[in-house]
Amino acid sequence: METNSMVEEFMLLANISVAQKIYDEFSECALLRKHPAPPPSNYDILTKAGKSKGLDIHTDSAKALADSLDVAKVDGFPYFNTLLRVLATRCMMQA
Numbered sequence: 001m002e003t004n005s006m007v008e009e010f011m012l013l014a015n016i017s018v019a020q021k022i023y024d025e026f027s028e029c030a031l032l033r034k035h036p037a038p039p040p041s042n043y044d045i046l047t048k049a050g051k052s053k054g055l056d057i058h059t060d061s062a063k064a065l066a067d068s069l070d071v072a073k074v075d076g077f078p079y080f081n082t083l084l085r086v087l088a089t090r091c092m093m094q095a
Contacts, residue, residue, distance in 0.1 A: 042091045049087055
């Protein structure tokens with residue numbers, strides 16, 4: 001599971017690096033795609049999972065979500081944070 005997470009992180013970093021390079025070199029004509037924010041109802045399963053362990057997951061902005069996930073830890077359940085992050089990613093996936 002850690003290997004998959006690391007590969008995903010590197011893929012994301014590669015995409016960010018390429019997008020930045022394209023924007024820096026061709027800012028006048030670069031076509032960069034930005035996904036729209038998911039509807040709030042997409043996060044229902046994530047917030048429900050957090051509440052089941054007494055955690056508030058804030059989804060009003062990307063920063064609020066990231067901050068919530070950073071502090072979402074449960075004693076005796078070391079993989080709960082990973083579970084929440086997987087759920088958060090699924091909430092954002094586009095068909």
